[in-house]
Amino acid sequence: MGFSTDAIHAGQTPDKATNAVIPPIYMTYTYAQEEFGGNQEYHYGRSQNMTRNILEQNIAVLEDGKYALAFSSGVAAIHSLTGILKSGDHVIVSDNVYGGTYRLFDKSLSQFGITFSWIDFDDLLSVEKAITLQTKILFIETPTNPLLNLIDINRVSELAHKHNLLCVVDNTFMTPFFQKPLNLGADVVIHSSTKYLNGHSDVIGGLVVMNDKVVFDKIKFVQNSIGAIPSPFDCWLVLRSIKTLAVRMKQHNKNALQIAKILSSNKNIKKIIYPGLETHPQHELAKEQMTGFGGIITIELNDFEKTKSFLNKLKIFTLAESLGGVESLVNHSATMTHASLSNEGRLKIGITDSLIRISVGIEDVEDLIQDLNQALK
Amino acid sequence: MSEEKKNNKFDETKYSMDTRIIYGKNISTKWDYSHHVTAPISSSTTFRLDSVERGAHGFERFANTKVFGEETPIFIYDRLGEPNKDLLEENLAYVENGEMAVTFATGMGAISAALGICVGAGDEIIAHHTLYGCTISLLNNWYPRYNINVKYIDLTNADNLIGALTDKTKVVYFESPANPNLDIIDIKKIVKIISDFNSSRDEEHQVLSILDNTFSTPFCQRPIEFGVDFVVHSLTKGIGGFGTDMGGAVIGKRKYKDILLLYRKDFGAVLSPKSAWAILTYGLPTLSLRTRNQIQSAKKIANYLNVHPAIEFVNYPGLSNYKYYEVAKKQMVDFNGEFSPGTLIYFVLKGKNPAASKENGSKFMDYIADKAYTMNLAVSLGHTRTLIEHPASMTHSVVPPEKLNERGIDAGGVRLAIGLENVDDIIKDLDEALKIIL
Ligand SMILES: Cc1ncc(COP(=O)(O)O)c(C=O)c1O
Ligand SMILES: Cc1ncc(COP(=O)(O)O)c(C=O)c1O
Numbered sequence: 001m002g003f004s005t006d007a008i009h010a011g012q013t014p015d016k017a018t019n020a021v022i023p024p025i026y027m028t029y030t031y032a033q034e035e036f037g038g039n040q041e042y043h044y045g046r047s048q049n050m051t052r053n054i055l056e057q058n059i060a061v062l063e064d065g066k067y068a069l070a071f072s073s074g075v076a077a078i079h080s081l082t083g084i085l086k087s088g089d090h091v092i093v094s095d096n097v098y099g100g101t102y103r104l105f106d107k108s109l110s111q112f113g114i115t116f117s118w119i120d121f122d123d124l125l126s127v128e129k130a131i132t133l134q135t136k137i138l139f140i141e142t143p144t145n146p147l148l149n150l151i152d153i154n155r156v157s158e159l160a161h162k163h164n165l166l167c168v169v170d171n172t173f174m175t176p177f178f179q180k181p182l183n184l185g186a187d188v189v190i191h192s193s194t195k196y197l198n199g200h201s202d203v204i205g206g207l208v209v210m211n212d213k214v215v216f217d218k219i220k221f222v223q224n225s226i227g228a229i230p231s232p233f234d235c236w237l238v239l240r241s242i243k244t245l246a247v248r249m250k251q252h253n254k255n256a257l258q259i260a261k262i263l264s265s266n267k268n269i270k271k272i273i274y275p276g277l278e279t280h281p282q283h284e285l286a287k288e289q290m291t292g293f294g295g296i297i298t299i300e301l302n303d304f305e306k307t308k309s310f311l312n313k314l315k316i317f318t319l320a321e322s323l324g325g326v327e328s329l330v331n332h333s334a335t336m337t338h339a340s341l342s343n344e345g346r347l348k349i350g351i352t353d354s355l356i357r358i359s360v361g362i363e364d365v366e367d368l369i370q371d372l373n374q375a376l377k
Numbered sequence: 378m379s380e381e382k383k384n385n386k387f388d389e390t391k392y393s394m395d396t397r398i399i400y401g402k403n404i405s406t407k408w409d410y411s412h413h414v415t416a417p418i419s420s421s422t423t424f425r426l427d428s429v430e431r432g433a434h435g436f437e438r439f440a441n442t443k444v445f446g447e448e449t450p451i452f453i454y455d456r457l458g459e460p461n462k463d464l465l466e467e468n469l470a471y472v473e474n475g476e477m478a479v480t481f482a483t484g485m486g487a488i489s490a491a492l493g494i495c496v497g498a499g500d501e502i503i504a505h506h507t508l509y510g511c512t513i514s515l516l517n518n519w520y521p522r523y524n525i526n527v528k529y530i531d532l533t534n535a536d537n538l539i540g541a542l543t544d545k546t547k548v549v550y551f552e553s554p555a556n557p558n559l560d561i562i563d564i565k566k567i568v569k570i571i572s573d574f575n576s577s578r579d580e581e582h583q584v585l586s587i588l589d590n591t592f593s594t595p596f597c598q599r600p601i602e603f604g605v606d607f608v609v610h611s612l613t614k615g616i617g618g619f620g621t622d623m624g625g626a627v628i629g630k631r632k633y634k635d636i637l638l639l640y641r642k643d644f645g646a647v648l649s650p651k652s653a654w655a656i657l658t659y660g661l662p663t664l665s666l667r668t669r670n671q672i673q674s675a676k677k678i679a680n681y682l683n684v685h686p687a688i689e690f691v692n693y694p695g696l697s698n699y700k701y702y703e704v705a706k707k708q709m710v711d712f713n714g715e716f717s718p719g720t721l722i723y724f725v726l727k728g729k730n731p732a733a734s735k736e737n738g739s740k741f742m743d744y745i746a747d748k749a750y751t752m753n754l755a756v757s758l759g760h761t762r763t764l765i766e767h768p769a770s771m772t773h774s775v776v777p778p779e780k781l782n783e784r785g786i787d788a789g790g791v792r793l794a795i796g797l798e799n800v801d802d803i804i805k806d807l808d809e810a811l812k813i814i815l
Contacts (some may be wrong), residue, residue: 014421014425015421016425016460017408017409017429017460018408018421018424018451018452018460019424019425019426020418020419020420020421020424020425020460021421021422021423021424021425022421022422022423023419023420023421024418024419024420024460025414025417025418025420026413026415026417026418027413027415027417027418027654028414028415028416028417029415030415031412031413031414032413032414034412040412042412050417051417073387087638145462184637185594203602208385233418236420
């Protein structure tokens, strides 16, 4: 089936009892047991919920995966990887992942004896060198947040499998509409459904998709034992949003490409990063592993004063954390999303005080361009 | 689970209604939502039909309970019926001791439907002169357009009805306690007079009674047990109970179900399934608990106000000096037979004349709006929060000042709808506010 067809139908057969075309929001968290010692599938809402299961089935199909699990946030989804880790294990992480991922790994999980190496995945040799007997996972985000570096999922997966490791890809920025990591060899896909999948800035959620039953069972165990599950109502909202994912992503992509092209010639911008521009160093890779370039553009202005003034002058773009909503947002990475990194850490990976991440919404692109132009003056 | 339960043959009547209000009939034919203890929220406007034949059968069954009875419905489209509304209707009918219920988007949706199926051009409605403001507006501003005449009389004296009934009368409509002054109407007497009048009339020309039971909720009063034909409710109030959802219902005899469903389908005031779910899940099951608590508080507050020097008079059915106390005691009883005088209080502040009393009322309510923690100046009632309002300028603003008197409303009347706060806290706030009047 085509992507849009699956988005609308996968997992969502009409309700058995009533034939309701849209599945109900199954609110109960407990299920009456038919008989003592019976073998019912549903017992308790933390373990199983029908609306959640529908969302899980849906995203599994969209990512071309076999299994999926839903969580109460993207970070909780990433945390569920602890199901395949134990004290003493080692994880290699691409060096400019989302700040919250960094915080989770560096500040929390390290307390439990799991170690992390932060490596630039442009250089796969140094990644390979960092692999030890304790290494279990190669964790990457592509494009990275906020610098939009691409990582070759195919090659990273090959490297992982050569060493019997799992390749985990945070696919939040692209969504399965533009990039399907499992088809490129990855083992596990992570989503913050807070972003494009839900797309309306009103739900926090996370998803994990995979093909391997053993991995699935381990992560499902974490879902149930840690209990970071999304509410049935939130699952229903994400399901409703996914139905328009294809149309939204097309528009995000179209608006972003047009804006990136126009900003490319603006003198007040020191640097513009967008995988859809031919000037992007990995434009060819982008065309290979993605079917679109997404809605995120990162720009660097000439200095911090100009950056502040630009952010304050914008009228349509809202200064706010997060991305992927229908409305356009701008984010000052150094003080907002990546504030959990040290100053040196930020600078080392190129997050300067003048770096701005733009999440291009689906408003009329003429209005967006006009707003950016007036603020850049 | 036992076979009797599965087959809906389980006899639950040995349990008290306080308990049954939580379970309803326990197993519904409307939606076998598998083993879920709490109903799912239905969120589909349309329902898949397996074949044209089944579709045709669904349409044939719709609003045809006369033929198909309570068979599991074939759902077609939300406006015609869907699981959450159907479940709620089943439980509402059960609690009010009616044979059926049909829900609507709001109380006004329900009231206009109940009246709408009973009257046509040339017919006449007799109504008690004191009613909720929007009901007055419906009767006065819209019905004349359809050549439906409305005659207002004082039904607190039931005998007034005897001379008022005519060949054209189709409906006797009232609230008891009435909004806002808490007039109490002797339901049994009204029913008796109507039934005497009906005995000489054929089936086509029977006069029907409609009672708006919003102020009492079925916890305090079940008018169908006294012979009333229809109970209407604003579910927005005590039954919903939390102030989150609008809703309405008409409850009565089974033979009216089909026409009510057709009316709802064609006029379109359907209750949202999400609201139906909230009322089904939170509202109705906690009705006993909330109302019993609110009545306890209302009694204490009414007694406090009753002797307060700044207050001219207090209308509360539970006060033994209230002029309708005896009637109220007869008909306002809870599921276990205890006197349940309701959760609303109406009172008037002292003043040399109506204008001065009104001014004192405004001062008092503004002070509360400004300073009180336990009360909100807001319309509506049956909320978790205590709500206070000024009928003459709010809920009943449709009544012009010079007509307030004939509708039994005082220019300075205050309506107080008790919530779930600690009663002594409410009294503390009232006490402070009343001090400024003294
Ligand atoms: C790429 C990426 N992954 C994960 C997350 C974390 O998701 P959440 O905020 O839903 O926990 C974010 C959030 O900003 C993100 O941008
Ligand atoms: C006695 C009475 N009946 C009916 C209504 C109308 O209900 P709704 O607001 O749900 O339409 C009200 C609302 O204030 C009311 O107090």
